[in-house]
Amino acid sequence: MSEIKHARVEANGLSFALSTAGDAGPLVVLCHGFPELAYSWRHQLPALAAAGFRAVAPDMRGYGGTRGPNSVDRYSVFELVGDIVAIVQALGEREAIIVGHDWGAAVAWQAALIRPDMFKAVCAMSVPFQPRRPGKLPIDSYRKITAEKGLGEFYIVAFQDEGRVEAEFEVDVERTMRAVFGGIAEEGREADRWSLYAKPGEPLLQLHNPRPLPAWISEREFAVFVDAFRANGFRRPIHWYRNIDRNWLLSAPWQDASIGVPALFITGSRDPVRGFAGAAERALAEFVPDLRGSVVIEGAGHWVQQEAAAEVNEALLGFLKGL
Incomplete structure (x- = not known):
């Protein structure tokens, strides 16, 4: 190779x-x-x-x-x-x-x-x-759908609140990344699955206990991601989500x-x-x-x-x- x-x-x-x-x-x-x-x-x-x-x-x-x-x-x-x-x-x-x-x-x-x-x-x-x-701005639509279904706060909606989510994620970057990469449960670990929706007062990423990494990523590989987000944080990457409504408005010519x-x-x-x-x-x-x-x-x-x-x-x- x-x-x-x-x-x-x-x-x-x-x-x-x-x-x-x-x-x-x-x-x-x-x-x-x-x-x-x-x-x-x-x-x-x-x-x-x-x-x-x-x-x-x-x-x-x-x-x-x-x-x-x-x-x-x-x-x-x-x-x-x-x-x-x-x-x-x-x-x-x-x-x-x-x-x-x-x-x-x-x-x-x-x-x-x-x-x-x-x-x-x-x-x-x-x-x-x-x-x-055509229709409503996407974030408003997400809020309406999740409210009607009683699902809690959709993660994309939570990401709109500048400063809130990145502060939660940056308290313990390794824990956050373990939740992100390991939270989509493998077979036999469904109890560890995390939800894309948060109930009022609950953190967006819930990780009750440290978990082993999934089989597809080694500790050495995982460390590359952890080191990068420790150094730079999550704010700029989450800014991508904060442009979802702006993207919808700007893309009108391609409807x-x-x-x-x-x-x-x-x-x-x-x-x-x-x-x-x-x-x-x-x-x-x-x-x-x-x-x-x-x-x-x-x-x-x-x-x-x-x-x-x-x-x-x-x-x-x-x-x-x-x-």
């Missing part, structure tokens, strides 16, 4: 930390989600390089080695897409294939939607494409628009995102007419490219080789 190297590139007014593998071939840019790092793609970068691709994963705006601005409004999805456009150009390329997981999937879908001239294909993991629909480039969707059968985005997943083919596959990896949870690396690599490389 090809070695993962590290570099920096100046793009869109920021200095991005990059993890790279492969020096030639079609460019593949991999965008991580929350709360992750370019390191989340450690299993995919060498596999892509070995298959003849030039693979690049940035620490996204506000994460890890990429310091981002303090202002909330500097984290709209359009700035995030602009970051990837500028990275492609800074690498001397005119086009790329974009891959994303979680929030990175939202960036990937949006990049393919508004810059199909540059992003010739898209692979998204965990988060399906959700076309802009009901479709993704025109070849696409692949990958998710885990146990991914909790399917609980509130299942309708969008089922409707993918309607708004992604060149959908080449929708792969559900049995037994995998939300951190699918880390949990089921071999299966994800097989699906991703099959898609890329078929373009």
Whole structure:
């Protein structure tokens, strides 16, 4: 397997930390989600390089080695897409294939939607494409739905309160990250599962006892994430969530628009995102007419490219080789 190297590139007014593998071939840019790092793609970068691709994963705006601005409004999805456009150009390329997981999937879908001239294909993991629909602002809609169902406070709504959630998360970063990575319970550990909803007065992430890490991540790998969030905190990454309403307002020109480039969707059968985005997943083919596959990896949870690396690599490389 090809070695993962590290570099920096100046793009869109920021200095991005990059993890790279492969020096030639079609460019593949991999965008991580929350709360992750370019390191989340450690299993995919060498596999892509070995298959003849030039693979690049940035620490996204506000994460890890990429310091981002303090202002909330500097984290709209359009700035995030602009970051990837500028990275492609800074690498001397005119086009790329974009891959994303979680929030990175939202960036990937949006990049393919508004810059199909540059992003010739898209692979998204965990988060399906959700076309802009007319109606209420998304956060108001989340509040109404959860109130009607008596579910408690949805985590995306809680994230809107600047300062509150990051303070909770930063009290004990290791504990927080164990809750995040381990809280999507493996088989036989359903009692450890944490909810995406919090009851009044309860912390968002509940972790009653220290738990062993899931089998898919070692203590050494886990320490990479803990060290990064200890150093930089959670505020800038959570700013991405604080732009959800702003993104909806700014995306009016693309209402009901479709993704025109070849696409692949990958998710885990146990991914909790399917609980509130299942309708969008089922409707993918309607708004992604060149959908080449929708792969559900049995037994995998939300951190699918880390949990089921071999299966994800097989699906991703099959898609890329078929373009």
